[in-house]
Amino acid sequence: MxxxxxxxxxFALVLSACNSGGNTKGESAGKTxxxxxxxxxxxxxxxxxxxxxxxxxxxxxxxxxxxxxxxxxxxxxxxxxxxxxxxxxxxxxxxxxxxxxxxxxxxxxxxxxxxxxxxxxxxxxxxxxxxxxxxxxxxxxxxxxxxxxxxxxxxxTIVMYYNKDKFKEAGLDPEKAPSNWNELREYAKKLTKADGSQWGIEIPSTGYQYWMLQALSLQSGENIMSNDGTKVMFNQPHVEESLQFYMDLGQKDKVMPKGTIEWATVPSDFISGKTAMMFHTTGNLTKVKNEAAFDFGVAFLPANKQFGSPTxxxxxxxxxxxxxxxxxxxxxxxxxxxxxxxxxxxxxxxxxxxxxxxxxxxxxxxxxxxxxxxxxxxxxxxEYADSELSTYQNGQVTKIFNDNIQAALLGNMTAKEALEKSQQQAEGILKQFQK
Missing domain, CATH: 3.40.190.10 (Periplasmic binding protein-like II)
Structure with a gap:
């Protein structure tokens, strides 16, 4: 994903090897x-x-x-x-x-x-x-x-999967997925069972939480990075609004498990009926099609101000x-x-x-x-998609962003604190690449 x-x-090891007497540009043995x-x-x-x-x-x-x-x-x-x-x-x-x-x-x-x-x-x-x-x-x-x-x-891209059988049980139209954030919250409340046996929605919070937040941010405003890999816009108001919504589903609305939701287990939770809706990659569509023992639907991610998903x-x-x-x-x-x-x-x-x-x-x-x-x-x-987060030192920038998003989802930071910290740390890494 x-x-x-x-x-x-x-990457640092590569540079270290090059700077400490290893191969230098023009001297690489390579494949000849x-x-x-x-x-x-x-x-x-x-x-x-x-x-x-x-x-x-x-x-x-x-x-x-x-x-x-x-x-x-x-x-x-x-x-x-x-x-x-x-x-x-x-x-x-x-x-x-x-x-x-x-x-x-x-x-x-x-x-x-x-x-x-x-x-x-x-x-x-x-x-x-x-x-x-x-x-x-x-x-x-x-x-x-x-x-x-x-x-x-x-x-x-990220898409919404939903269990049509669960929709029927909850009195929802099985042919109509939630089209906006308000509907998503309302549907998820109806689909959540008080005994914890079924959640309304699962959005992963490990591995690719930056990807999920980027989707919510694209639904609320502009993308979160420049097109040349040198700048990020993590601390913008529309990103804070999006992270707060992500947090509220688990912490306030209680329609999603609070805290850590593993990327790899979300499709299994959906297939087993533990969650009625999920955000996940379309790359799992064939797996769900082959393994789900119920009728399911796939829909655009619900909009806030607009539809949106990163590729x-x-x-x-x-x-x-x-x-x-x-x-x-x-x-x-x-x-x-x-x-x-x-x-x-x-x-x-x-x-x-x-x-x-x-x-x-x-x-x-x-x-x-x-x-x-x-x-x-x-x-x-x-039609509503945009480029995925990609910068110089992308692994380090993404890890910083992921860690701070997860801290907010766990209740250890506010949305604003997590995004301000992410912005400050990312700017420190990227400043050397800015002209």
Whole structure:
């Protein structure tokens, strides 16, 4: 879905190694030849597994299909675990002059990777028409200025899932999800059981609480960071209003568990009926579809002043310190993965949003959406989506923000205190990158 303080530590180690007699710019040994068997180009493809479902089997099949079409290229998928674990492994490999050829990493890792001088400029590798096919909301986290550094792959937004059976039991219209914050609060009260056996709503408060607060903030006003990775606007009034609403659901309204709500357990709580509604990534849509034993709906996140959600998920990056033959093969693999039919099938198999307009014109995705309209919600919400939080030293900035948000959700800080502290700490980190 992300990236925390230890990424900053890894980055610091990289810099330390470079400054203490290790490889310096222009002196890196790197990969000087493709080293393939029988003249083949061999690509290492680092991949995270961040949501439920048979992701590894899908990737293995895609790699096999590509090799059948390109007999001179071998793909070796390397599964790194979570996004954070995969990023750590990639950073370690870059530090050790054994850079991967291609990787799926968070779209928000852009500035960290640029700081490491690790990734290849992809602007000249593909045509303008190729990039124009991607939804605009997904392109924000791929660029710095006009330079394209990655290609959208498994991308998401946050959506609302709701249990239609629970709605019926509570006397609510099962075909009408709450459309604004007031309705969300009212519905959640009706759906919460006094004995604690069922909550009205669960919004995760670990791992990605910054992402959830960013969604609420986009529903209330402007985004929370600049587009160049150098500034954050955490302490703005609309962000404070949003954090207070997030806090009140558990502390005041008592329609959500107070305190810590684990990211990974929220979908399980929804599937088991412990919560009637949840905010979560659309990347879990297929898991919910396959495992829920009840009729459920998917809807836009409720609006405050407007609808809004940050995008999320991973992009495809090609690394700089590899042979030209590997770069060409990696670009060919990216083109293969982003063909309309494959984007469509990936969306069906995983629940991620089809990243290209052309994917929704394929017969298979048209039929899937017609049979399962929930699959179109995240795509339609892109009209109101904006870039996810991404800055220089992003792991450190995100950890600070996450920690302070969680302190507020636990009742240890006021919303204002948490946001002022986050702003002050983030400004201290980012000032060196400001012109």
């Amino acid at each position: 992300r990236k925390f303080g230890f990424l900053f530590i890894v 030849e493709s080293g393939g068997k029988d003249g083949k180009v061999e690509l290492q493809f680092y991949f995270p597994v961040a949501v439920g479902g048979p992701i590894t089997k899908l990737i293995d099949q895609l790699a096999s299909d590509f090799e059948k079409e390109n007999e001179n290229i071998d793909i070796t998928p390397i599964y790194g675990g979570s996004y954070q674990d995969t990023m750590t492994k990639v950073a370690t490999a870059v530090q050790g002059n054994n850079s991967p050829d291609i990787a799926v990493l968070l779209s928000t890792d852009l500035y960290t990777l640029l700081s490491m001088n690790a990734i290849e400029d992809l602007t000249p590798r593909f045509s303008k028409e190729y990039f124009d096919d991607f939804y605009e909301a997904f392109l924000g986290n791929t660029k710095s200025g006009d330079t394209v550094w990655s290609v959208p792959f498994q991308r998401s 999320g998920g991973g992009n495809l990056y090609v690394f700089k310190d590899i042979p030209d033959a590997n770069k060409e093969a990696a670009a060919k693999f990216i083109e293969f993965l982003t063909k309309p039919e494959r984007v469509a099938q990936w969306s069906i198999d995983t629940g991620y949003v089809g990243t290209t307009k052309s994917s929704y014109e394929t017969d298979i995705l048209k039929k899937y959406v017609a049979d399962f309209p929930a699959a179109a919600i995240a795509r339609d919400q892109l």
